[in-house]
Amino acid sequence: MRRPVVGVMGGSKATVNVSNMAERLGALIARHGWVLLNGGRNRGVMAASARGAKKAGGTVIGILPDKTAAKASPDLDIAVLTGMGDGRNVINVLSSDVVIACPGGLGTLSEIALALKHDKRVILLGRDKVAPALERYRKRGRLTHADTPEDAVEQATAILATTGAQ
């Protein structure tokens, strides 16, 4: 039986605070026995969450936009090389049982939108605003907020219980 896959999205640039948060999130995901999936590059939220999961003994899979692993985080267990640029964003969300979105920019926003479109639950971690277009998903409880990695992981636990992914 497959272990749950938790997708961690977020910016390729991250402040120290966001990096620390992503690293802690990665560690918690690993300790729950979940697979951490992200965009795989050695930058920002991707690098930090992979590092946190790896240090905690977890499994990390990166779905890279590139066709080689030259820009891959050293903490990936598996590098899926797509060579498809942002065409791979939809793969990130389809392959995740639940998505946790850390602060990020346009790529992250596209992933939040695609995740909700494909009926994935999305947890916004450390993001205080919601796009007006997404407001209806917040009202339906498909899109939720978390203030801390602990809170996000607690929500993920509940979501995974209902989706049968755990």
Next chain:
Amino acid sequence: MRRPVVGVMGGSKATVNVSNMAERLGALIARHGWVLLNGGRNRGVMAASARGAKKAGGTVIGILPDKTAAKASPDLDIAVLTGMGDGRNVINVLSSDVVIACPGGLGTLSEIALALKHDKRVILLGRDKVAPALERYRKRGRLTHADTPEDAVEQATAILATTGAQ
């Protein structure tokens, strides 16, 4: 020399008002001699904008998520069949010299985000709100609003003049 390509994004469901607006937009794009590019299906903003362009003698190219043309609008000149689902959204925006986003949902939001990420100018037509994540693009003038198709096309004319696509 290639004619400018104007991408028209928007919901696969559309109110009568939005449909009428998209149809008028399509007609205006055709009259300017631009190619209209959209998601190609026979629904919502896609169907309406294609119909408008076609009636006005324009050229319409649809980038479909499907691997057959079964769901294609009858008004396409060319149906590009990707079989890639929403993986094709990035193709829509990369292939457009400028993007006009009509009201829509999550797919449209993902396209707006991807368009801005790839340095395309985006004109929001008949949409009154902007996602907080996009606010900075509005301030920089990368993302603008238009109230009418006429206004959108006027903005597109100016943008195409600067990008050298026209």
Next chain:
Amino acid sequence: MRRPVVGVMGGSKATVNVSNMAERLGALIARHGWVLLNGGRNRGVMAASARGAKKAGGTVIGILPDKTAAKASPDLDIAVLTGMGDGRNVINVLSSDVVIACPGGLGTLSEIALALKHDKRVILLGRDKVAPALERYRKRGRLTHADTPEDAVEQATAILATTGAQ
């Protein structure tokens, strides 16, 4: 009603003979009123077939592996920019009503295989050998040979008549 789309595949490097053949093929496709679809780059069979079609007043659509048009043939009417590398090969064949494969290498071979897999008829132009894996398709008449562009286009006419694409 959409015009038939004839996909022309072939090497990004081409001898003078192959180039001349591809250019003549492009011209014939244009004269039949079909849309010519190819990989869009300004090299080899792609460049030659586009040039031939364009000179003859035809319509050419290129499905590029790139995310910009920097390497596009100047003879394209529409450049579809995928940013997906060889992930776009499947788009080439799905979007073609019939495929004509000129001499080429591995990319072309992948397109022949994918075309047959998706039930497209494939005409091998100026290629004298058939892969053993494809032999069964030759026996069933799904894969045929043509010695000249004229022959290929005659076969395409018959195929398009049966597929209802014309």
Next chain:
Amino acid sequence: MRRPVVGVMGGSKATVNVSNMAERLGALIARHGWVLLNGGRNRGVMAASARGAKKAGGTVIGILPDKTAAKASPDLDIAVLTGMGDGRNVINVLSSDVVIACPGGLGTLSEIALALKHDKRVILLGRDKVAPALERYRKRGRLTHADTPEDAVEQATAILATTGAQ
């Protein structure tokens, strides 16, 4: 440091003999400590190789053409859901450090071609013929034959030693 990833390609229909061979191959890959990557579906060579690797305690990653896991092999550790149909074939080969191709049809042929195009070494297991278009790769030693899974894995060991993937 990432473990080597060995891609196993092959038909979605397989004879009993081929299935047994693929299962033994999967077991050997697992015992070498390599990750087995395949197309992920619960059929043919995909299902058999995954089963073999799983029984031997290995790690299996499936890159599915689908957008849900409904057709996934039960022996996958990770299901990468692309929703891209055969557009995902290029991902299979880009993500593999070496490719072992079991008997198969058109999809497998497309993967052999794409693998060689992207400079991956390909081992043909239990396939006696080589496409004429691929003959030059055989001569250069980029494409080799193996009669047994043991032979294939021995070759893979040597290849991985030179590519630095192990």
